[in-house]
Amino acid sequence: MQNQNKRFLININYLVILFLVVGILVSSFSFFKSHAENIPDGNYKIPITLMHKYDEVNSMGNNAIVQYGILKVRNGKPTMKVRFVALTFLNFTGYLSEFLVDNKPVNILSTYDIYDGYNHPETGKDKRFKGKKYPKDMEFDIEIGARDIPVHVYVPVMGELASGDQDARLRINWPNNYNAVKISGESFDEDSSTSSADAPSISEDDLINRAFGSKDNRNLPVLEKGEKISLENGHYSVKVSLYHEREEKDSMGNAAMIHDGELYVKDGKAKMLIGSDKMSLQGIIASLVSLQIRDDNAYYHFAQPHAFDLSIPGEQDKRPEVFSFDIERKDPMIYVKVDPKVKPMGEIPVGARLKFDWNTLRKIDRSETILYKKMINGTPRKKFNPNEKLYKVVDGIELFGPPSSFNENVSFKVNKIQGGANYLKIVKSVGRTTAIHMYEFKVENDFGIPMKAKKDVKIKIKLPVGIKSIKAIRASDMSELKSEVSGGYATLTLRKFGEIALVDTSSGKGSRNVATPSNRNGVSSPNRNTKRSANNLKSKNTSGKSSSNNKKNNSNNNRNSDGDSDKKNTPISLTNDDSNFNESIKNQDNLDTEENKNNIQNYEPKENAKVLFFSILLLLACGGLAGYSYIKFGKSLLYEIQLGEQLKEKLNGVKTVNDRIQY
Incomplete structure (x- = not known):
């Protein structure tokens, strides 16, 4: 009987715990749902950046999009609107032609009324977009809180280098305060912004570290290692090409390489010679200006440049024609960083792989060498003289x-x-x-x-x-x-x-x-219209508390x-x-005044759908466990009641017998 009472109390405790857990989950679900729906309908200016697919650097196509998107919330449903702009360099202007989000087409709202050498209906060179207009404004569904969204773009100018299709990530920098980024309109062209949403700047030190850091901390796939090079002294020829860093295709800088590499062996040590030639793209002449080789410990080392005899139109200094570096094994591929100085590829060296076809390795006579002769006889790197102008x-x-x-x-x-x-x-x-x-x-x-x-x-x-x-x-x-x-x-x-x-x-x-301290805080200039003046006077009144601080900050800056x-x-x-x-850009200091702080309402971002899905699964599991415990508890309770009735009947029988004996 005592053991049964203990079991009864234990079951009661289990039930209490289960109901508490279920209650917490239900409350959390309701909390997430209410806050996800707490962003009011309207338009919001959200900073965005087009990031490299794998690395924490901007994509080379980042400047082809406006650095903010317009978040539209209608009846609780969010959509994001982005705009493409032209990439202009030297005498060439190019556009992005295709934009996919999660491998799905987006809704194209407007296009550019422009035809060029790629999309012209009659003379266009790009087969995919011949006769098609370039997209300008696009819109797609978005989940609040999603930070890095997989996207795919197609750039016709890159198509000439067999690299028109590019994968990237659209990074959304969600705000903590949606009131601070709310705008009145939904067009990129109208005067509706209330805050600046420029992308954060990159410091010069960060740029150097990204481009020239010796340690590569990225989780790159491990490459196959080949056998140790064991060749007699002499000169050898081997086919080499520049491959994409992660994908099985040529790199965009492959056209700037000479594909007949040379191996020079002396006293058991091998040195690889790689040649660089000119590559032309829309009148832009480029070549490899630097080559970095990754070792087994993920450190990069610059290859030695030689033969500074390559002339590039418009440049005073000549570029190297040969790069050399030590090599110990016949690895099929090695990781490198190259800088071909092709404008569309940006100014940061590009990760790639050198691919060797060791089956083509053959010994050649010194008189047959090309790169070795250039290395020995070419113009050496100019020595620096600090006394020269x-x-x-x-x-x-x-x-x-x-x-x-x-x-x-x-x-x-x-x-x-x-x-x-x-x-x-x-x-x-x-x-x-x-x-x-x-x-x-x-x-x-x-x-x-x-x-x-x-x-x-x-x-x-x-x-x-x-x-x-x-x-x-x-x-x-x-x-x-x-x-x-x-x-x-x-x-x-x-x-x-x-x-x-x-x-x-x-x-x-x-x-x-x-x-000046006054117009930075919103005082209207004489040539503004009446509507602008009214808005600016209102801004002036709300910023009075911080005007002295603003003047002090301005004097320091x-x-x-x-x-x-x-x-x-x-x-x-x-x-x-x-x-x-972007007419009514307010000074950020105004957002820090007490009045604005009192009026700011913080909105939590919508929880990820996966989190809600697993929460529901957990809720169902807890409910099933609670039902199972309830059934077990019910059976135990019924057994206790039946046992109590039997004991009561036996006690009544014993009492009747005792009464008869006494009688």
Whole structure:
């Protein structure tokens, strides 16, 4: 009887625990559901970035999309709207042609009324998109909280290199506060933004680490190792090609390689020679300018460049024709990083694999060698002389520097910028009707590492006809650089390089948006219309509590950040008078006022569908377990009741017998 009572109490405890667990799960499910549905209907400006499929770097197609999407919530259903823009470099402009999300087509809302050499109905070279217009605005369903969405793009210009299809990840940077990114409209062209959603900038140190870090911490597939090279002294020929880093296809830089590699063996040690040739793409001439070899411990080492005799149109310095590195085994493939300096591929060295066909290995006479002769007889790398003045010219743009401007040999690189987040930032500052000429200037050493000048250097640029005065703005911090115009040329003075915009101030348009403590906090300018003035006056009233702090911060920031000149220049605001987009950009300090803090409502992101699915499964399992325990408890309870009735009957019988005996 005592044991049965214990069992009864244990079953009661189990039931209580099960009901508590079920209650918690049901409450959690209701909580998640209510918060997932708590984002009100409306439009929200969400930062997005097109990331590399495997690595934590931007995809080469990232600049082909506007760096924010418009999240539309209608009746609780979210969709994301994105826009494609043109990629422009030198004399070529290209568009993305196809966009798939999770391998599904998206809804194309608008297209560009443009035909080029790829999609022209009659003369288009791309068979897939001949006669088709390039997409502009697209929309697709999205799950709130999904961070990295698999996407697929097709780029016709890459199709010429047999690499038109590219996989990537669309990274969504979801906000913690949806009120802060809510906008009134759903168009990229209208003036509806209330906050800046530019992609976060990448520091120069991060860029160097990504591009030139010696340790490769990525989880790359392990490559097959071959037998040790054991050959007699002499020269050998072997077929080699450049393969994609992860996929079974040629790399885009394969066309810049000479596919007859040479092996030079002396005293039991082998050295591999790889040749580089010119590759042409839409008038752009490129070649391999650096080659890095990955060892067994995942460290990269630069191959030695030789024979600096390869001339590239528009470049003053010649490029190497041969690279050499030590090799110990007949590995079918080895991991490498290559930099062919093809504009569409970006400025960061590309991961790839060198593929060797060891079945083609054959011994050759020294007189038959090509790469070895170039290595021995070609022009060696120029030795650095710190006492010489620096002079470099690329595409007609000249770089001048005094002696000891740098402590090693450098090269000068120039890219024309006509899109991307920094370009849009400049446009927002000076207005869409102002003439803007933006460049990315780089100075790198022989290994491709960006350098900063030790002394002031000058960059001289020929200006278009009609521009008589300019203002030079560094895009990273919006600081104004020292510049002058003479004889149709602009001359900049600086030490730190990067993206720099030349803004036409001949008509006064480029100079009227200079930041002051008042207009940075929302005071309307004289040429705004009545609606804008009303909005700005309202903004002024709500920011009164933090005006003194803003003035203090502005006074600390009104300086040239990199010491390019002796003047302390005032940074330019992001107020946009002449454009018809992103009008009401508010200073971020206003969001920190007490009034705004009281009005901010935080919304939790929607839980992942997988989490809800497994929660439901767990709920059903707990319910089944509870039912099973209830059945067992019921049977035990019924048995206890029946046993009690039997005992009661026996006790009554014993009592009757005792009464009769006493009687």
